[in-house]
Amino acid sequence: MGKVLAILGGQWGDEGKGKIVDFLTEKADVIARSTGGNNAGHTVKVGDETFKFHLLPSGIISKGKLNVIGNGTVIDPKVLLNEIQAMESRGYPITPNELAISASAHIIQQKHIDEDIESGGKVGTTGRGIGPCYADKVRRVGIRMGEYATKDTIPSERLLPFVRETYRILNAAIDEGKNVLVEGAQGSLLDIDHGTYPYVTSSNSTAGGICTGLGIAPGRITAVHGVFKAYVTRVGGGPFVSELGSEAQLKKEPSIEEVKRDMGRDGVAQLRRRVLIKANHDDAYNAGRYLRLQGMEYGTTTGRPRRTGWFDAVAAKYAITINGFSSAILTKLDVLSGLREVKVCVGYELNGKSIASFPTNIRNLEKCTPAYRIMPGWEEDISKVKSFKDLPKNAKSYVEALHAIMQIPVSIVSFGPERSQTAVLDPRMFF
Ligand code: IMP
Numbered sequence: 001m002g003k004v005l006a007i008l009g010g011q012w013g014d015e016g017k018g019k020i021v022d023f024l025t026e027k028a029d030v031i032a033r034s035t036g037g038n039n040a041g042h043t044v045k046v047g048d049e050t051f052k053f054h055l056l057p058s059g060i061i062s063k064g065k066l067n068v069i070g071n072g073t074v075i076d077p078k079v080l081l082n083e084i085q086a087m088e089s090r091g092y093p094i095t096p097n098e099l100a101i102s103a104s105a106h107i108i109q110q111k112h113i114d115e116d117i118e119s120g121g122k123v124g125t126t127g128r129g130i131g132p133c134y135a136d137k138v139r140r141v142g143i144r145m146g147e148y149a150t151k152d153t154i155p156s157e158r159l160l161p162f163v164r165e166t167y168r169i170l171n172a173a174i175d176e177g178k179n180v181l182v183e184g185a186q187g188s189l190l191d192i193d194h195g196t197y198p199y200v201t202s203s204n205s206t207a208g209g210i211c212t213g214l215g216i217a218p219g220r221i222t223a224v225h226g227v228f229k230a231y232v233t234r235v236g237g238g239p240f241v242s243e244l245g246s247e248a249q250l251k252k253e254p255s256i257e258e259v260k261r262d263m264g265r266d267g268v269a270q271l272r273r274r275v276l277i278k279a280n281h282d283d284a285y286n287a288g289r290y291l292r293l294q295g296m297e298y299g300t301t302t303g304r305p306r307r308t309g310w311f312d313a314v315a316a317k318y319a320i321t322i323n324g325f326s327s328a329i330l331t332k333l334d335v336l337s338g339l340r341e342v343k344v345c346v347g348y349e350l351n352g353k354s355i356a357s358f359p360t361n362i363r364n365l366e367k368c369t370p371a372y373r374i375m376p377g378w379e380e381d382i383s384k385v386k387s388f389k390d391l392p393k394n395a396k397s398y399v400e401a402l403h404a405i406m407q408i409p410v411s412i413v414s415f416g417p418e419r420s421q422t423a424v425l426d427p428r429m430f431f
Contacts, residue, residue, distance in 0.1 A: 002176065002177045005181055005430060006181075006184060007182065008325075009186060009226070010228040010316055011228060012187045013205075014233055015187060016332055019045070021058045030067075031059025031060075039054075041054055041299065044061060055073075056087065065098070066169070068099075068214070069166075074133040074137070080159065081159065096162055101145055102163075103145050106137045112133040124199075196362055226328050226329065228402075229332050231291050232309045232310065233291075233297050235306050246285070268293065272293045276290050287339065289308075310370070311345065317406060320408055326408070328410050330399060330412070330414065336378075344375070350367055351367065383415060388425055409426055
């Protein structure tokens with residue numbers, strides 16, 4: 001039997017899953033997406049090339065792999081077709097050998113997008129029609145890919161050759177000893193059941209979504225690994241205990257496009273230096289702004305600046321429990337470079353009492369305040385580092401502290417967007 005490894009987000013999405021999936025794709029035969037739609041945005045950098053995907057699994061860049069879009073996803077046909085055509089025009093032909101789309105995946109219709117734009121403001125949805133499409137699925141009035149693809153329109157005719165019963169393909173691949181890599185979308189805290197409801201997406205982005213969204217039985221999943229950024233970001237509304245600065249401050253901030261337009265590329269670097277000086281003088285908002293500028297924390301899908309905060313170990317432990325993560329994959333460690341000190345939220349206080357677990361009631365979560373463990377930061381630029389042992393002492397201590405707090409192994413540490421900026425600490429965890 002082949003291995004099935006899943007890479008899921010441990011926070012509120014944007015953890016850098018795309019890069020990790022791309023990194024692990026070499027030894028995978030099939031790459032599959034089980035949930036979500038084009039609300040997701042995965043950026044992968046290979047050499048000088050940057051790829052941004054919303055629907056296609058990131059395995060599409062590696063030739064000779066089958067990419068599966070599972071039954072649990074929701075598909076905007078025009079967006080998918082554009083993504084396929086964009087890849088083809090860059091020299092990546094996509095045939096049914098490279099892509100299979102589940103006949104049972106639901107179609108996002110224009111009315112879903114209209115409704116989402118009209119009513120998604122409070123939650124801060126991506127406006128891609130995700131919630132209304134899933135709502136129609138549950139109400140049993142949706143249109144599925146199998147039915148859609150037989151219609152007489154350009155997207156449906158172009159997509160028809162890819163439409164298959166993907167559960168059969170996936171299970172046959174596992175039987176034949178092939179390796180399957182499941183690429184998660186969104187993050188655990190955006191899960192419709194386990195996330196910070198109602199500030200969540202409309203699908204199960206946690207481990208259960210792999211089985212329902214692909215038709216793979218639980219016993220066939222070898223391991224689920226959680227991806228965590230070395231800090232935390234969040235897009236849209238909802239509680240965020242370890243947030244640096246307030247949403248009101250963020251709203252006043254110019255977008256990165258405005259900064260580049262007004263100050264040029266050098267201006268961004270100058271701004272980052274100015275912001276860092278304030279951050280290192282205990283200015284929480286500017287510490288958050290530094291993470292934003294340094295980590296380019298602006299949405300792939302919407303371009304919105306992301307809210308930023310310190311690593312939240314209480315939320316991380318909750319995600320580990322819900323998903324049964326075998327290991328944590330830590331990304332964007334390089335972004336913390338320059339900060340005089342780094343903090344980890346190790347506990348919450350609610351109504352003057354410390355609490356041990358992540359509250360699922362959002363009203364309680366909104367009232368929680370963070371208890372921090374403060375650690376010394378590091379000055380060095382770590383983007384050229386080749387292995388874990390070459391990291392500055394304080395960066396290593398930070399990773400070791402997260403390992404001790406989370407109580408699961410840290411299997412990969414990533415310190416830059418390139419494949420080469422990745423240290424695998426425990427290769428036995430993978431294919
Ligand atoms: P929806 O998925 O468009 O309905 O949006 C619901 C919530 O999930 C909003 O707060 C979005 O910002 C958030 N969200 C959805 N997809 C992503 C993602 O890929 N990364 C981060 N946040 C996301």
